[in-house]
Amino acid sequence: MIIVMKEGAHQSQIDEVVHLLETKGLGVHISQGEEKTIVGVIGPKERVRELPVESMPGVEKVVIVSNPFKLASRAFHPQDTLVTVGNHVVGGGDPTIIAGPCSVESLEQILEVAHAVKKSGAHMLRGGAFKPRSSPYSFQGLGETGLKYLAEAREQTGLPIVSEVMEIDALPLMCEYVDVLQIGARNMQNYPLLRAVGKTQMPVLLKRGLAATMEEWLMSAEYILSEGNPNVILCERGIRTFETYTRNTLDLNAVPVVQHLSHLPILVDPSHGVGKWQYVTAMARAGIAAGAHGLIVEVHPNPKEALSDGEQSLTLDSFDTMVQEVRRISAAMNIDEAIYSPHR
Amino acid sequence: MIIVMKEGAHQSQIDEVVHLLETKGLGVHISQGEEKTIVGVIGPKERVRELPVESMPGVEKVVIVSNPFKLASRAFHPQDTLVTVGNHVVGGGDPTIIAGPCSVESLEQILEVAHAVKKSGAHMLRGGAFKPRSSPYSFQGLGETGLKYLAEAREQTGLPIVSEVMEIDALPLMCEYVDVLQIGARNMQNYPLLRAVGKTQMPVLLKRGLAATMEEWLMSAEYILSEGNPNVILCERGIRTFETYTRNTLDLNAVPVVQHLSHLPILVDPSHGVGKWQYVTAMARAGIAAGAHGLIVEVHPNPKEALSDGEQSLTLDSFDTMVQEVRRISAAMNIDEAIYSPHR
């Protein structure tokens, strides 16, 4: 942390700042510039960040120098993390493709999707059993019945299951049925839930919150990692901006940036990111070209009959086309240098 | 819901839309314009909203006509809701003032603040015992010990207690100690938690999420109301925008708008809203002038020693000044007409 004193700050004000820091057991390094005095603070960053120095008299600005995340940072763990799900590895060579309906609606529906997406090349099956809906009157998912249908689909196809967990109390049930626990965007800062999934060793798909900076997102990953679960997969799914034509604004900039800052694998969800099925394939291609480790896509055998998110679901046929297009992009991406350490 | 067909949509496409609607048991009303056909849909809005008609061939646009919230709407409940906490009424005449530290840090601290803010005119005491922190390494609150200190402060001052509940499992404990359950911004769309507080009859202070539209915020209130708890108090606390000088952007526009749309009382949190103590008093005055039913403000006896949010906490003295200024504004607000039904 660096503390910039105001021009003309009194010596007594500088002394007061230094005194506070020393009281807290922190080291201090003072630089006397021509116009301003700068106080460098040395010590563990968790403690440094807590200090409300900015409100002290004579202080102009406080600058946090280091990133707040540690276990999630590439500095701490230079190699890419690989997360194994069944016999598929997320973050390895080929892009991971996760597909399925927004909600599990019936056994027939989920089986039809599962067989079709498997045939098209998907590696995992997604489907919501417990749904976070902005209205209490909307369809909330089939609950445990939905989980059973998912398990049956896995039984028949071998595809591992990804499904959202919304509350701690449902965690044992979820762990019984699913292979990857999804934390939805609305729960990205539900810290008790993050800690709880951190206490399992289950792979966790952590979606970015609608208004979360990349730093906050990585801090949420840090919650899970700090409890001992290293199997975190990040997922960019669109942020909220002023643009209203698209449901959200898929922020593909996050792909190379997060790969620079962190070792965790990152997927892209073009379905929620853009919110209209017409644009999903283009954004899926773009996500892979940006360097993402894979995709999670909503697919429904009959989108216009879907109980949720029909607007953004691909049909089985258009998903098949999407996979082919994405694979062509991926094959063209055989690039020599690592993305996170570009030369210049 | 209104469905606008594309120019030149085929009759078969219109028929397909009508067929889908009728299958779902919905009424249909067709208007044939010169260029476009418009299909009006009649039926319960919950069902209407689920239909993914926008993706059907020949459909240009789907327009949702009605607000999605019902119990929270002023149309449903024209009179202002009053929420009684101890012997204070939120939403009645005088502005409610809730004050206290971000976190309960010690018995001495909370007692000092409680006595001081009571003397300055506060109606309730706030203080965090369980803190949602973006870093797992930051101070997370004193937990139940903090609640006991708060109870002791209430015992000594008579001030009811407002404190945040972060998870369902902590709810019985919270209900034992506090008078108002706060739902923080990060949990505004934690639906299981909303349902759980909705099953109590405790007053709930529901903060607006950082990226929540007013409509989504009122839908979260609807979750609580729909479980049978009518005691919901809304709280505007700043939204996330591109501006970085302030911590958040306190959106005071929400005050008159929410009062137009809903009967629920609304408070303003200038401390989180602007994020720097220097500007808190100005925004507190502005909040009351916009018509808010009260304020919730962070106050600390020694902000520079605070374990959290020191930057935005008022001292005991500056809080006292703030209360006086706010009261002068409130006294000047004795306006004849109701805010929510302005003449023209």
Next chain:
Amino acid sequence: MIIVMKEGAHQSQIDEVVHLLETKGLGVHISQGEEKTIVGVIGPKERVRELPVESMPGVEKVVIVSNPFKLASRAFHPQDTLVTVGNHVVGGGDPTIIAGPCSVESLEQILEVAHAVKKSGAHMLRGGAFKPRSSPYSFQGLGETGLKYLAEAREQTGLPIVSEVMEIDALPLMCEYVDVLQIGARNMQNYPLLRAVGKTQMPVLLKRGLAATMEEWLMSAEYILSEGNPNVILCERGIRTFETYTRNTLDLNAVPVVQHLSHLPILVDPSHGVGKWQYVTAMARAGIAAGAHGLIVEVHPNPKEALSDGEQSLTLDSFDTMVQEVRRISAAMNIDEAIYSPHR
């Protein structure tokens, strides 16, 4: 400027940074921390800001310490600037009230408004003769005819005229007819236009751009000031956020913050800020309570017949009520301490 080197940066990388700075004639001050080296840069800030040091090998982060504006800063000019328009002073005691229609539509219309708002207590008349419209097919204003009608209204009422200038070529004409040149939000970063109005001595009302940070806004003021025109009045008129219920998000936080950073007077435009007339009076009261030096409000004798912005225009009667309410707030604001130097 402070340059933070990465942990483990090589001495040669530090040397390269220092060499670049010295080549540019800048002073350097090095602090060797335990983990990181910090390089302080001393010299004129304009030159310092141009350096692309952040992309150099071994550099982690570059921190700009000082504000980029100078003439606009309160550090440079501690006393509040007062701008005189006719015999009214903006930034002095009573809040300035500017009112009038979005567009001048006819002589009758502008005369009716002018007489009415004068009677209600307005200090200046606003009205657009040249209108920036997002559609080329929308009404673009009456042009010079509109200016003549405004001049006639001034003749009859004595109210000085505020009107928008959209291009340099129109400046001589505008200066002939109006008393205050308005720079609209869309032109806040039209630098040639800013320089051109800076070369006059006319009062300039500089609206904040829809996506402008407060710093960028003050930099645009700096353009005008640096050409020798000190008569700049700032105007907060709403920023663009994700919220769609309101047309814009009036950012009243800007009022105390700008008064802290700058000596220039600041007005609030609640009409554009919230975009619906029902909420204009509440936001006008809030603006004054936040400490603004005045208001600019759209008023139309018959909003539903307005050629532009009818949705957000007050009627003559509701404007009269607004002025009374605002005056009560203002009278209650007789506060001892200056807003920009709050105690603690």
Next chain:
Amino acid sequence: MIIVMKEGAHQSQIDEVVHLLETKGLGVHISQGEEKTIVGVIGPKERVRELPVESMPGVEKVVIVSNPFKLASRAFHPQDTLVTVGNHVVGGGDPTIIAGPCSVESLEQILEVAHAVKKSGAHMLRGGAFKPRSSPYSFQGLGETGLKYLAEAREQTGLPIVSEVMEIDALPLMCEYVDVLQIGARNMQNYPLLRAVGKTQMPVLLKRGLAATMEEWLMSAEYILSEGNPNVILCERGIRTFETYTRNTLDLNAVPVVQHLSHLPILVDPSHGVGKWQYVTAMARAGIAAGAHGLIVEVHPNPKEALSDGEQSLTLDSFDTMVQEVRRISAAMNIDEAIYSPHR
């Protein structure tokens, strides 16, 4: 336009709305639902949009059904527009690559860049001679001298020149030297300037404003088109969001959406979009994969000595690599179906 009346609106209120519409010469179509009455309005959309009906008593909501742009819309002009610059066609098969420094700094610099980017495969040379800078104290460009250097570079390499025009008065000079007139993000709604370039037949590169919706952007294109200049090239260059790690948020969603709404070609500017050179290549690949017709990229022989935008400039070598990677993506994009009319 569709007018939704409130539940329980009086017949007299409906009559008043209908009367206003008929007075304006507009057709009216009334649908009486069970709860609400809906009034459809028939007539030219320019006139319909001007009506402030939403503020009339009994009106709940007004819905604009059609897009406001006409000449820019794909409905009006179903085929892709191709813009010819020299002997290169923008919008045709291969992606257009425009490269060069932010600012022209010297003859040597621009010649070095021009020869290098030509060799790497660029189709045009970019370079600023007149620079819009947020500070009046920053380097503002070499002016006409810069244009002469650009012309010399064209002479030597055959590359057409792209450069920004900031004001109408400079237009004759710009037209003398450059091949494509760039309208910068800050001037996207400088309507007099848009009209002025619309009166030429020069190709215009229209950048999206930082806070511009796609609809507003296309309306700015409409200004140019409506003056008779069909040669408009759109350019996505990042919007402003809450995320601060990147300079802007490159919104690649705009690529497929704009191609759906409009026939105009669209390029992507990853340099401004993400703002740090490390991520430019990844976003360039993603832009092409999303379906963009090309790229405009900042390249500098020695970024750390650049007078502006050094942080986001590629070196000559890294640009060469970028072109190769982008071409591989482009080659993989040989997709059967048109992007703007996806099947389902």
